[in-house]
Amino acid sequence: MSTRLTIGDFSRMTHMSVKTLRHYHQVGLLEPAEVDPSTGYRYYVTSQVPTAQVIRRFRGLDMPVEQVRAVLAAPGPDARNKLILAHLDRMQEQLDRTRTAVASLRSLLEEPAAPAALTHRTAGETPALAITGTVAEADLGTWWGAAFEELHAALRAQGAVRAGPSGILIADELFEEGSGTLVAFVPVAEEPPGDGAVAPGRVAPFRVPAAELAVMTHHGQHDDIDRTYGALGTYVAEHALGVAAPVREYYLVDRFDTADTSRWRTEIGWPVFRTTGG
Structure with missing residues (x-):
């Protein structure tokens, strides 16, 4: 049986700020196990910690919230891996564009423009x-x-x-x-x-x-x-x-x-x- 946790304890355990946890609740990405109807306090359970860790890593890779939600809701490993690989491909494309932009900027700053014919x-x-x-x-x-x-x-x-x-x-x-x-x-x-x-x-x-x-x-x-x-x-x-x-x-x-x-x-x-x- 999972132990109930305050949002502060859950924040420390997952390295997610309270503000981030509240936002994820609002957008339906990581909902608390329980919300006190009189105080509005959010409570989580220890079994949610692995899910929070997965979310944190995906977000660290700049995966949009909607795509993280889709990965978590995927019906099986194949569908989940397809979504993850698609995001990795987009990251690679962005990395290639960044490298090209850096090379172009270095050329602009370091190489004087030759007279063009x-x-x-x-x-x-x-x-x-x-x-x-x-x-x-x-x-x-x-x-x-x-x-x-x-x-x-x-x-x-x-x-x-x-x-x-x-x-x-x-x-x-x-x-x-x-x-x-x-x-x-x-x-x-x-x-x-x-x-x-x-x-x-x-x-x-x-x-x-x-x-x-x-x-x-x-x-x-x-x-x-x-x-x-x-x-x-x-x-x-x-x-x-x-x-x-x-x-x-x-x-x-x-x-x-x-x-x-x-x-x-x-x-x-x-x-x-x-x-x-x-």
């Missing part, structure tokens, strides 16, 4: 297959991957001939407001059908607009692509006249070409107004 060019209007969507900045990577998977599948399905590197048009609102319109496109050699029935799904014919561009190429993965944007934007602000048009990226080498991120090449085109051909 800048060119100007005229991009003509180009027929393409495209997917258009309004995307939040936090969802950009997921949307990008799904969009180009679908575009490449559409190319294969209709036997279209690719006529250049794939790219994306990025509305200013994505940078300014955290959400904006994106157009992912793949240039094609021939004009796509005008009725939009090129493939099932979101793919539709599109004409990439002509533009005068100031261009820099970013090398590697995109965690520090803001450095190239910063250098290019600084040049435009100081030496050229920016125009109100979407910035564009062209993926000269991307993850569809190689898994080696050091070989990725992303060309950033900033729309400008040119008065000379130099």
